Amino acid sequence: MKIIKLLILSFFALGMIINSAFAGGKLVIASNASDxxxxxxxEDIVAKFQAANPDIxxxxxxxxxxxxxxxxxxxxxADKGPDVATWFAGNRMAGFVADGLFADVSDVWASEGWGNSMSSTMPSVTFNGKQYAVPFSYYQWGVYYRKDIYDANGISIPKTYDEFLDNCKKLKANGIASVAIGTKYLWTAAGWFDYINLRTNGLDYHIDLMLGKTKYTDEGVVNTFKNWARAIDAGCFMDDHQNYSWQEAxxxxxxxxxxxxLIGNxxxxxLPEETQEQLDFYQFPPIDPNMELGEDAPTEIIFMPANAQNVENGKKFMAFYAQPENLTAMNNVLGQLSPHSGSAAPSDRFQKAGAEMLSKSKTAQFFDRDTTPEMAKAAMQLMVDFMLEPESMMEILEEIEEERSRIFGG
Amino acid sequence: MFPVPIEKATKTNRVIYYSSVALVLLLWLIPLMIITLAAFKTADQLNAGGRGFVLPDPFTLTAFKRTLTNEPFMASILNSFMVVIPVTVISISLATMAGYALSKFRFRGMIIIFAIFVGGNFIPYQVLMIPVLRLTQDIGIWNTKYAIILFHGAFQAGFCVFFMRNFISQIPNELLESARVDGATEFEIFYKIVLPLVRPAMAALAVLIFSFVWNDFFWSLILSPISPSGMLAPAGLATIIKGRFYNEYNVMAVGSILVALPPVVLFFLLQKQFISGLTMGATKG
Structure with a gap:
């Protein structure tokens, strides 16, 4: 048996390429950029790095x-991990950080001065005062609306949630749904929950809730759902949304x-060009005027696994990647925003609006990234149930809370 | 009760028969028709709700152009051919030889060996997921095409051996004996007598195995890298063409058609042999 194994092994070893030695050692990057x-x-950024560091x-x-x-x-x-890998900020990395699987890269943050240049996304990669990753891309969520329809129906960008609901009623009277939404795959409903909760209770409360520290039957969450129910009662949402994917909606x-x-950028x-021309963007209006306007801005990061083999090279690459011009190049391709303040301002008007809004906001990631996948799946289903049957709000909240206490305890 | 040819049935029965065939056929083809229509539509038309039985407006070949120029996706189709063809060759040639030995020679352990081949078909393949993954990792072929080729080649052999053994056992022994009397070596008997006779069965098997392996998503997901360079066609369809947020349904429709084509083409090429191979193999079990 062993001989057969050895034979097969040596057979396939023939096909492998034997690399010559590099003086500066190795650097292994694990990327999820597969599109x-x-x-x-x-690949362009890696090629640039290779050209600048021919010995690695x-x-x-x-x-x-x-x-x-x-x-x-x-x-x-694994015993030996890559030196740099891509991932997502916020709670999606928090569990790994708590398990000691991410290396602390605070020293790179300090030496590169990212504390100033990447302050808006810094909290999303900071745990216990240390940074465990470098954000390289994020994008905004907000209300994308048709200017022509708003004008034709005599409504304007709402300054408050009440105005927003009034708009719904006016549009509804004219046979137009104020809000398109497709909840077949659930997560679009979570966007609404995120924003109403952020506006009702603020970012810190929202994050605690996402981390399982607050009960879903808490007064704050109940208020959020009551505010949500007002939008449902005002007829904001299009009919039969549970049958559509976000794209069909x-x-x-x-x-x-x-x-x-209400969707991401x-x-x-x-969208077809004619629609794009009529389209514009505004920030989700405030509900409680005293609350700071927190935003959902899903952020992508690069990090160093704790099992990295070439720590120095890994940190060198992180510093290289986060140079403003590299982040600009990457985000131009992704159609997203560079978290680095030194990056060139985006030329696209939606990106420009988003960059302006996010530079002034503290950010959450998104419901299904901020809380655990298990919790997100259960809660998002119940949120869609709530949108269809707002009158059974309390039972639904109790059901979500049951899931929360099962998953997080307490 | 034996089936009576439909031509001899009463007129009412014939009408019922033909109309229900047409109805089932239509139902069966509805998704295909929708996909074909979608392939000629613009993304804008699909996004604006122009799905289902709506004629393309405007009629466009953009989706075809975009699919055919999508290099990773076309590469995944090529990858699939480079896996499926060796698998078909390996499993059928091994199975023909094994089937011949198992049906025409008596030797110790024959039943056991045959039982192992047949028994392999009854193992739910999900059970094998982790052992096979570890095995391929241990011998260092995980993440390469060899892993899929070897695994499918071996695993499909079980069904193929079963099929070929039953088929070969129908060849009269007298035929082989007379060849032996005429001085043919055992290899010549296999090559000159048995092989020509089992060709229909091999063609039928080729169609079956080709489409099994071509459509296999599970093992290509586990054994081959989903890294864009090594992906097979079904995985390519699910990952290259499908976007992160947004799906270009017209391009996906074209991709689905392209991925579905090779087994269909092969079936039509080998249709005659396929049908006779299936029925001949079935008469004696």
Whole structure:
């Protein structure tokens, strides 16, 4: 048996390439940028790094982004990990940090002065006062609305939530849904929960809730759901939203049957040109005027696993990657925003609006990134149930709370 | 009760028969028709709600252009061919030889060996996921095409051996004996007598194995890298063409059609042999 194994081994060893030695050692990068354009952008940056550091042997391993979400566990648990890898900020990395799987890179933050240049995303990678990653990209969420429909119905950008609800009623009277939403895959509903909760209770309360420290039957959450119920009662949401994916729910927006969509900036790129021209963006209006306006801004990071083999080279690459011009290049391809204040301002008007808004806000990631996947799955289903049956609010909250206490305890 | 040819049935029965065939066929083809329509639509039309039985407006070949120029996706189709063809060759050639030995020679352990081949078919393959993954990692072929080729080659052999053994056992022994009397070596008997006779069965198997392995998503996901360079076509369809947030349904439709084509083409090429191979193999079990 052993001989057979050896035979097969040596047979396939023939096909392997034997690398010559590099004086500066090795650098292994695990990337999830698998779509064609981002992959090219990543390869360009790696090539630039290689040119600047010819003595380092750089290896870039790209894994398909959905598969990467499972592969990350193998990467982190292996004896020898890559030196740099991509991931997501916030609670999606918090568990790994708590388990000691991410290396502390506070020293790179200090030496590169990122505390100033990347202050808006700094909290999302800071745990117990130390930084465990470098953000390289994020994008805004907000209300994308049709100017022409707003004008035709005599309504303007709402300054408060009450105005927002009034707009809903006016549009509804004219047979137009104020808000397009497709909740078939649940997460779009969580966007609404995030924003109403952020506006009702503030960012700190929201984060505690996401971390399982607050009960879903708490008065604050009840108020959030009551505010949400007001929007449902005002007829804001389009009918039958549970039957559509987020993408299918674009149709009413394009056809003029719905006036706005609370969604991430990724919606813009695939709308028809005529719709894009009519489209504009505003920040979700305040509910409690005393609350700071927290935002959802899903952030992508690069980090060094605790099992990295070439720590120095890894840190060198992180510092290189986070140079403003590299982040600009990457984010131009992704259609997202660079978290570095030194990056060139985006030319796209939606990105410009987003960058301006986020530079002044503290950010959460998004419901399904801020809380655990298990919790998110259960809660998002119940949120859609709530949107269909707002009158059973308390039972639904109790059910979510049951899940929370099962998952987080306490 | 034996089936009576439909031509001999009463007129009412024939009408019922033909109309229900047409109805089932139509139902069966509805998704295919929708996909084909979508392939000729613009993304804007699909996004604006122009799905289902709506004619393309405007009619466009953009989706075809975008799919055919999508290098990683086209590479994944090529990858699939480079895996599926060796697998088909390996499993069928091994199975023909094994089937011949198991049906025409008596030797110790024959039943056991045959039982192992047949028994392999009854193991739910999900159970094998982790052992096979570890095995390929241990011998250092995980993440390469060899892992999928060897695994499928071995695993499909079970069904193929079962199929070929039953088929070869129908060849009259007298045929082989007379060849032996005429002085043919055992290899010549296999090559000159058995092989030509089992060709229909091999063609049928080739179609089956080709489409099994071509459509396999599970093992390509586990054994081959989902890294863009090594992906197979079904994984390519699910990951290259499908976006992170936004799906270009027209491009996905074209991709689905392209991925579905090779087994269909092969089936039509080998259709004659396929049908006769299936029925001949079935008469004696």
């Amino acid at each position: 064609a354009a981002p992959r090219q952008a990543m 042997e750089v290896v870039l391993n790209t894994t398909e982004h959905e598969a990467f979400k499972t592969a990350i566990r193998t990467i982190l648990a 674009q149709a009413p927006l394009i056809n003029g049957e719905a006036a706005s969509y 990724f919606i813009v790129a695939n």
